[in-house]
Amino acid sequence: MMPFLQVNQLHVRYDFSSNRDTLNAVNFELLEGESILLLGPSGCGKSTLTYCLNGLYPRELDGEMQGDVIINGKRTTDYRPGELAQHVGVVFQDPETQFCMLTVEDEVAFGLENIRIPKMKIAKKIDDALELVGLMPFKKATISSLSGGQKQKLALACILALEPKLLILDEPTANLDPMAAMELIETIRSIKVQTGCSLIIIEHQLDGWTELAERCVLLNNDGTIFYDGPLRGAINHKRPLLQKEGIWLPRVANYVLPYHNKTLPIPLTLSAFACQAEQYKPAYWDNNIMPKQTYKQALLVANQIAYSKRKKKIIQNVSINIYHGDFVAIIGSNGSGKTTLSRLLAGIEQPSEGSILLKNKQLASWQEKELRDNIGYVFQNPEHQFITDSVFEEVAYSLRLKELSDEVIKTKTMEMLDNCGLTNLKNHHPFHLSQGQKRRLSVATMLIDNQAMLILDEPTFGQDALSNRELMHLLSERHKTGTTIVMITHDMDLVYEHATRVIVMNQGEIAVNCEPEHLWAKSEKLLQQWQLTLPTPIQLKRCCERRGKNVSTPT
């Protein structure tokens, strides 16, 4: 059988990075109906490969492309522009920038008009596509009124309407919260069953995808494929490489590996783990890293604060104390008011009711400059915070504002750069750094002031495993020296590993404010209502315990 897709010795080099190839001798094949996971660290050329596969490159490439991409027995360069859209469809990462029309219906129609489907047939095809992704009730809605998850489903519907044989998903869940991501994966699974199309899934986070595609293709930082085969094989034989390249393992596998019995297959999902749970002891995943905190002094006190925008209440009835040395995780579904709360606490927005005290003084009566010496805030997109033209100046900026001597600035800045692993890049422009480096730099610019409190808005979003590890290391080092950290996150494993306290937001109010252990003890129904899942280690532990009980009480 001839493969549906063949990639032969593909090289891509951009004009702006003339000294290295972004893709380097890439070879692989894909059969019709087959699915693969394409994994690699950020910046390894995954997106470039996508553009090569859907025919955008070499047409739109500022650079050079060598080698062949053959789809359905014909080179991509031999297709007419636009024709390939009927064979290869791509869903991109950012849910905001994939649309050019204003309503759901028009957007799906757009693709069909492009490939000249007659008007009479378009209506039916729109309905079919929306039905597949479950957006039928939103047919007449404007796109801006949809949630992020719904937008990604719409992007999927637009592509499905064109009935491509190959569907490429370029990190489709990177900007979604865990619940929306799980829903999208579920949708894709049912589409795969119904249409039988081939899938190429490009992802950072593997969880949820492993059952859809067993075969994986791994790219390294040089843009070369270093493994092509089943995922389990990669975990068994290439683990050091995976770690070096910063590729995430499935979470279950990651936690099970240290205790894994070599004779059994590595469990990639919880259900796979359940089948061999009796091999493990629940005690493996006891969390004893966190020393119990004895709280003395409140650093920040929020009293009955509320915030509304355009007559809509976003935050209400919120009272919290944040103590010296806390590591607080704020969690909750999208739109529950996490970011707004964090901004109120940082003094970026003013509450419409209630008061916030920092060190027993009203937040509003602090001088802007002094306030910034006490509270640092790291935005979700690090680029927003960059002010100067070099990494060194970026870190030195707030020291210069304080008019310290050059000598002091230099030593302090170099020390900070060293801590963040950015010393070699000190003369680069901040915008030229990789995603993970940008994130670390934005944290460094805040840490240099030695603020008592640091607030971070989803600092680990869409990063590869390596950058994530480095960032969390940096933060926990800071925490040990007594800095109070408040972090918004979706990652329950991070909450489990680092937080001393957790705040669950639900519809603008605080649902729970307690120590993490107490949250895990809540009923599953409550957690589901707040759209939370349990951290992987807790899930593994519970699974073991259930098994243990079954074994010890034979009937």
Added chain:
Amino acid sequence: MFLHQLNPSVKALTIVVTIILLALVFDPITPALLFVWTITLTFIGGQIHWKRYVLYLLPFSILSFGMLWTTLFVGAPSQNLENVIHLFGLSFSYEALLTALALALRVLSVAALSLLFIFTTDMVDFILSLNQQMRLSPKIAYGVLAGFRFLPMMKEEWQLLHAAHRIRGARGNGYNERWKHYKRFAIPLLASAIRKAERTAIAMESKGFTGDRNRTYYRQFNVKKQDGFFFLCMLITFLIACLISNQLGFLKIYPYHF
């Protein structure tokens, strides 16, 4: 809802032609009649909310009154001392009054015509119709539509940048410092705008968009009889207005005036 159902391109063309014709005559009666007619038509055929309409018309009214006032009193004093009018303790010549009224009513009339279009036309429909009837290139038409989604995003981005830089302590006092502060926004704002535009372009191309005119349309706009009727209707109204003005002895056609 008659006006809403007209073909947007034909509607725009009709309005533009009427405005051009209006510019060729110079007297108070024609624009006054046309003004009344346009407003009547807007309310009968458009079913719009009068409060919103008044709000939109208000700035034009102020502009028009300003023109009336300046033409009456700022212009050169009239040589003709026979036809002096005294009103509210002010005095001005009859000719100056005619000129001032003609100018002011022309502004109002043009405003009413534009509002008729704006209040009864969906912008997306207009652009799609320009693409289908006026042969506007699909590249431009769909580009503009994609741009519609960008403006709110840019506003959000601007606010975010502002907050983010404030956190860094980058907020100067004094004009010089403030200017520097805003200048720093330029690069990140531009960078993200370009990136977003590029992503959108790639997504559009991935859906088979090539900018080719040869495409089908889900929302097909056609020119129907009612569109021709509307065009003629406006034209005839204009002619009747001119005739009445002529009968009353006011009409001046432009080339013969100055």
